[in-house]
Amino acid sequence: MSEVIFTSSATAKNGRDGHVKSDDGLIDLKLVNPANNKEDKGSNPEQLFAAAYASCFDGALNLVASKQKKEIDSETTAEVSFCKDTKDNGFKIAATLNITIEGVSQDDAEKLAEDAHQACPYSKATRGNIDVKLNAKAV
Known part of the structure:
Protein backbone atom coordinates (compact mmCIF):
# COMPACT_ATOMS: atom_id res chain seq x y z
CA MET A 1 0.00 0.00 0.00
CA SER A 2 1.10 3.57 -0.65
CA GLU A 3 2.12 5.97 2.10
CA VAL A 4 -1.09 7.24 3.69
CA ILE A 5 -1.29 11.04 4.01
CA PHE A 6 -4.72 11.07 5.68
CA THR A 7 -7.86 8.94 5.88
CA SER A 8 -11.49 10.03 5.78
CA SER A 9 -14.34 7.87 7.00
CA ALA A 10 -18.09 7.76 6.48
CA THR A 11 -20.69 5.15 7.39
CA ALA A 12 -23.83 4.35 5.41
CA LYS A 13 -26.84 2.52 6.81
CA ASN A 14 -29.68 1.02 4.76
CA GLY A 15 -28.05 1.73 1.37
CA ARG A 16 -29.61 4.09 -1.13
CA ASP A 17 -32.70 4.64 1.03
CA GLY A 18 -30.86 5.24 4.27
CA HIS A 19 -28.41 7.61 5.85
CA VAL A 20 -24.72 8.48 5.56
CA LYS A 21 -22.56 10.24 8.13
CA SER A 22 -18.88 11.12 8.23
CA ASP A 23 -16.86 10.36 11.33
CA ASP A 24 -16.56 14.11 12.09
CA GLY A 25 -20.28 14.79 11.50
CA LEU A 26 -19.72 17.31 8.68
CA ILE A 27 -21.57 14.97 6.33
CA ASP A 28 -24.84 13.85 7.89
CA LEU A 29 -27.32 13.15 5.11
CA LYS A 30 -30.54 11.32 4.41
CA LEU A 31 -30.18 9.18 1.29
CA VAL A 32 -32.98 8.91 -1.23
CA ASN A 33 -32.92 6.79 -4.38
CA PRO A 34 -34.19 9.18 -7.09
CA ALA A 35 -34.89 6.25 -9.42
CA ASN A 36 -37.58 5.00 -7.02
CA ASN A 37 -38.52 8.07 -5.01
CA LYS A 38 -39.04 11.41 -6.77
CA GLU A 39 -40.85 13.08 -3.87
CA ASP A 40 -38.53 12.89 -0.85
CA LYS A 41 -35.48 15.13 -0.51
CA GLY A 42 -32.09 13.62 0.16
CA SER A 43 -28.70 12.94 -1.35
CA ASN A 44 -27.52 9.87 -3.23
Missing part, protein backbone atom coordinates in the same frame (compact mmCIF):
# COMPACT_ATOMS: atom_id res chain seq x y z
CA PRO A 45 -24.17 8.16 -3.92
CA GLU A 46 -23.90 9.73 -7.38
CA GLN A 47 -24.36 13.23 -5.98
CA LEU A 48 -21.73 12.60 -3.31
CA PHE A 49 -19.34 11.14 -5.88
CA ALA A 50 -19.95 14.13 -8.19
CA ALA A 51 -19.04 16.56 -5.40
CA ALA A 52 -15.90 14.60 -4.56
CA TYR A 53 -14.80 14.15 -8.18
CA ALA A 54 -15.41 17.81 -9.08
CA SER A 55 -13.40 19.11 -6.15
CA CYS A 56 -10.54 16.63 -6.64
CA PHE A 57 -10.35 17.28 -10.39
CA ASP A 58 -10.42 21.06 -9.98
CA GLY A 59 -7.60 20.78 -7.45
CA ALA A 60 -5.56 18.66 -9.87
CA LEU A 61 -6.29 21.15 -12.65
CA ASN A 62 -4.96 24.04 -10.59
CA LEU A 63 -1.89 22.04 -9.57
CA VAL A 64 -1.12 21.13 -13.19
CA ALA A 65 -1.63 24.75 -14.30
CA SER A 66 0.69 26.09 -11.60
CA LYS A 67 3.39 23.58 -12.58
CA GLN A 68 3.04 24.84 -16.17
CA LYS A 69 3.32 28.46 -14.93
CA LYS A 70 -0.23 29.27 -16.09
CA GLU A 71 -2.42 31.52 -13.96
CA ILE A 72 -6.01 30.34 -14.23
CA ASP A 73 -9.35 30.64 -12.55
CA SER A 74 -11.36 27.43 -12.92
CA GLU A 75 -14.60 25.73 -12.09
CA THR A 76 -15.41 22.04 -12.53
CA THR A 77 -18.90 20.58 -12.51
CA ALA A 78 -19.15 16.79 -12.42
CA GLU A 79 -22.28 15.12 -13.74
CA VAL A 80 -22.42 11.54 -12.49
CA SER A 81 -25.04 9.31 -14.06
CA PHE A 82 -26.49 6.05 -12.76
CA CYS A 83 -26.75 3.78 -15.81
CA LYS A 84 -27.99 0.37 -16.82
CA ASP A 85 -25.07 -1.95 -17.60
CA THR A 86 -25.97 -3.98 -20.67
CA LYS A 87 -23.00 -6.33 -20.16
CA ASP A 88 -24.31 -7.94 -16.97
CA ASN A 89 -27.84 -6.50 -16.70
CA GLY A 90 -26.71 -4.63 -13.59
CA PHE A 91 -25.81 -0.98 -13.06
CA LYS A 92 -22.81 1.29 -13.53
CA ILE A 93 -21.92 4.96 -13.34
CA ALA A 94 -20.58 7.38 -15.95
CA ALA A 95 -19.21 10.90 -15.51
CA THR A 96 -19.00 14.09 -17.53
CA LEU A 97 -16.66 16.80 -16.27
CA ASN A 98 -17.59 20.30 -17.44
CA ILE A 99 -14.53 22.47 -16.88
CA THR A 100 -14.39 26.22 -17.41
CA ILE A 101 -10.96 27.82 -17.36
CA GLU A 102 -10.28 31.53 -17.43
CA GLY A 103 -6.86 32.85 -18.45
CA VAL A 104 -5.90 30.47 -21.27
CA SER A 105 -6.80 29.69 -24.88
CA GLN A 106 -9.24 26.93 -25.83
CA ASP A 107 -6.34 24.69 -26.90
CA ASP A 108 -4.58 25.28 -23.57
CA ALA A 109 -7.82 24.64 -21.66
CA GLU A 110 -8.26 21.27 -23.39
CA LYS A 111 -4.61 20.33 -22.75
CA LEU A 112 -4.80 21.38 -19.08
CA ALA A 113 -7.99 19.34 -18.63
CA GLU A 114 -6.36 16.28 -20.18
CA ASP A 115 -3.23 16.73 -18.05
CA ALA A 116 -5.40 17.09 -14.93
CA HIS A 117 -7.26 13.92 -15.92
CA GLN A 118 -3.92 12.08 -15.85
CA ALA A 119 -3.01 13.54 -12.43
CA CYS A 120 -6.35 13.53 -10.55
CA PRO A 121 -6.63 10.68 -8.01
CA TYR A 122 -10.33 10.19 -8.85
CA SER A 123 -9.53 9.98 -12.56
CA LYS A 124 -6.82 7.46 -11.78
CA ALA A 125 -9.21 5.41 -9.64
CA THR A 126 -11.91 5.33 -12.31
CA ARG A 127 -9.71 4.95 -15.41
CA GLY A 128 -10.83 1.92 -17.37
CA ASN A 129 -13.75 1.38 -14.98
CA ILE A 130 -16.23 4.09 -15.93
CA ASP A 131 -16.76 6.29 -18.96
CA VAL A 132 -15.50 9.83 -18.28
CA LYS A 133 -16.07 12.64 -20.77
CA LEU A 134 -14.10 15.90 -20.48
CA ASN A 135 -15.72 19.15 -21.68
CA ALA A 136 -13.13 21.90 -21.31
CA LYS A 137 -14.07 25.46 -22.19
CA ALA A 138 -11.87 28.56 -22.11
CA VAL A 139 -13.79 31.62 -20.90
Whole structure:
Protein backbone atom coordinates (compact mmCIF):
# COMPACT_ATOMS: atom_id res chain seq x y z
CA MET A 1 0.00 0.00 0.00
CA SER A 2 1.10 3.57 -0.65
CA GLU A 3 2.12 5.97 2.10
CA VAL A 4 -1.09 7.24 3.69
CA ILE A 5 -1.29 11.04 4.01
CA PHE A 6 -4.72 11.07 5.68
CA THR A 7 -7.86 8.94 5.88
CA SER A 8 -11.49 10.03 5.78
CA SER A 9 -14.34 7.87 7.00
CA ALA A 10 -18.09 7.76 6.48
CA THR A 11 -20.69 5.15 7.39
CA ALA A 12 -23.83 4.35 5.41
CA LYS A 13 -26.84 2.52 6.81
CA ASN A 14 -29.68 1.02 4.76
CA GLY A 15 -28.05 1.73 1.37
CA ARG A 16 -29.61 4.09 -1.13
CA ASP A 17 -32.70 4.64 1.03
CA GLY A 18 -30.86 5.24 4.27
CA HIS A 19 -28.41 7.61 5.85
CA VAL A 20 -24.72 8.48 5.56
CA LYS A 21 -22.56 10.24 8.13
CA SER A 22 -18.88 11.12 8.23
CA ASP A 23 -16.86 10.36 11.33
CA ASP A 24 -16.56 14.11 12.09
CA GLY A 25 -20.28 14.79 11.50
CA LEU A 26 -19.72 17.31 8.68
CA ILE A 27 -21.57 14.97 6.33
CA ASP A 28 -24.84 13.85 7.89
CA LEU A 29 -27.32 13.15 5.11
CA LYS A 30 -30.54 11.32 4.41
CA LEU A 31 -30.18 9.18 1.29
CA VAL A 32 -32.98 8.91 -1.23
CA ASN A 33 -32.92 6.79 -4.38
CA PRO A 34 -34.19 9.18 -7.09
CA ALA A 35 -34.89 6.25 -9.42
CA ASN A 36 -37.58 5.00 -7.02
CA ASN A 37 -38.52 8.07 -5.01
CA LYS A 38 -39.04 11.41 -6.77
CA GLU A 39 -40.85 13.08 -3.87
CA ASP A 40 -38.53 12.89 -0.85
CA LYS A 41 -35.48 15.13 -0.51
CA GLY A 42 -32.09 13.62 0.16
CA SER A 43 -28.70 12.94 -1.35
CA ASN A 44 -27.52 9.87 -3.23
CA PRO A 45 -24.17 8.16 -3.92
CA GLU A 46 -23.90 9.73 -7.38
CA GLN A 47 -24.36 13.23 -5.98
CA LEU A 48 -21.73 12.60 -3.31
CA PHE A 49 -19.34 11.14 -5.88
CA ALA A 50 -19.95 14.13 -8.19
CA ALA A 51 -19.04 16.56 -5.40
CA ALA A 52 -15.90 14.60 -4.56
CA TYR A 53 -14.80 14.15 -8.18
CA ALA A 54 -15.41 17.81 -9.08
CA SER A 55 -13.40 19.11 -6.15
CA CYS A 56 -10.54 16.63 -6.64
CA PHE A 57 -10.35 17.28 -10.39
CA ASP A 58 -10.42 21.06 -9.98
CA GLY A 59 -7.60 20.78 -7.45
CA ALA A 60 -5.56 18.66 -9.87
CA LEU A 61 -6.29 21.15 -12.65
CA ASN A 62 -4.96 24.04 -10.59
CA LEU A 63 -1.89 22.04 -9.57
CA VAL A 64 -1.12 21.13 -13.19
CA ALA A 65 -1.63 24.75 -14.30
CA SER A 66 0.69 26.09 -11.60
CA LYS A 67 3.39 23.58 -12.58
CA GLN A 68 3.04 24.84 -16.17
CA LYS A 69 3.32 28.46 -14.93
CA LYS A 70 -0.23 29.27 -16.09
CA GLU A 71 -2.42 31.52 -13.96
CA ILE A 72 -6.01 30.34 -14.23
CA ASP A 73 -9.35 30.64 -12.55
CA SER A 74 -11.36 27.43 -12.92
CA GLU A 75 -14.60 25.73 -12.09
CA THR A 76 -15.41 22.04 -12.53
CA THR A 77 -18.90 20.58 -12.51
CA ALA A 78 -19.15 16.79 -12.42
CA GLU A 79 -22.28 15.12 -13.74
CA VAL A 80 -22.42 11.54 -12.49
CA SER A 81 -25.04 9.31 -14.06
CA PHE A 82 -26.49 6.05 -12.76
CA CYS A 83 -26.75 3.78 -15.81
CA LYS A 84 -27.99 0.37 -16.82
CA ASP A 85 -25.07 -1.95 -17.60
CA THR A 86 -25.97 -3.98 -20.67
CA LYS A 87 -23.00 -6.33 -20.16
CA ASP A 88 -24.31 -7.94 -16.97
CA ASN A 89 -27.84 -6.50 -16.70
CA GLY A 90 -26.71 -4.63 -13.59
CA PHE A 91 -25.81 -0.98 -13.06
CA LYS A 92 -22.81 1.29 -13.53
CA ILE A 93 -21.92 4.96 -13.34
CA ALA A 94 -20.58 7.38 -15.95
CA ALA A 95 -19.21 10.90 -15.51
CA THR A 96 -19.00 14.09 -17.53
CA LEU A 97 -16.66 16.80 -16.27
CA ASN A 98 -17.59 20.30 -17.44
CA ILE A 99 -14.53 22.47 -16.88
CA THR A 100 -14.39 26.22 -17.41
CA ILE A 101 -10.96 27.82 -17.36
CA GLU A 102 -10.28 31.53 -17.43
CA GLY A 103 -6.86 32.85 -18.45
CA VAL A 104 -5.90 30.47 -21.27
CA SER A 105 -6.80 29.69 -24.88
CA GLN A 106 -9.24 26.93 -25.83
CA ASP A 107 -6.34 24.69 -26.90
CA ASP A 108 -4.58 25.28 -23.57
CA ALA A 109 -7.82 24.64 -21.66
CA GLU A 110 -8.26 21.27 -23.39
CA LYS A 111 -4.61 20.33 -22.75
CA LEU A 112 -4.80 21.38 -19.08
CA ALA A 113 -7.99 19.34 -18.63
CA GLU A 114 -6.36 16.28 -20.18
CA ASP A 115 -3.23 16.73 -18.05
CA ALA A 116 -5.40 17.09 -14.93
CA HIS A 117 -7.26 13.92 -15.92
CA GLN A 118 -3.92 12.08 -15.85
CA ALA A 119 -3.01 13.54 -12.43
CA CYS A 120 -6.35 13.53 -10.55
CA PRO A 121 -6.63 10.68 -8.01
CA TYR A 122 -10.33 10.19 -8.85
CA SER A 123 -9.53 9.98 -12.56
CA LYS A 124 -6.82 7.46 -11.78
CA ALA A 125 -9.21 5.41 -9.64
CA THR A 126 -11.91 5.33 -12.31
CA ARG A 127 -9.71 4.95 -15.41
CA GLY A 128 -10.83 1.92 -17.37
CA ASN A 129 -13.75 1.38 -14.98
CA ILE A 130 -16.23 4.09 -15.93
CA ASP A 131 -16.76 6.29 -18.96
CA VAL A 132 -15.50 9.83 -18.28
CA LYS A 133 -16.07 12.64 -20.77
CA LEU A 134 -14.10 15.90 -20.48
CA ASN A 135 -15.72 19.15 -21.68
CA ALA A 136 -13.13 21.90 -21.31
CA LYS A 137 -14.07 25.46 -22.19
CA ALA A 138 -11.87 28.56 -22.11
CA VAL A 139 -13.79 31.62 -20.90
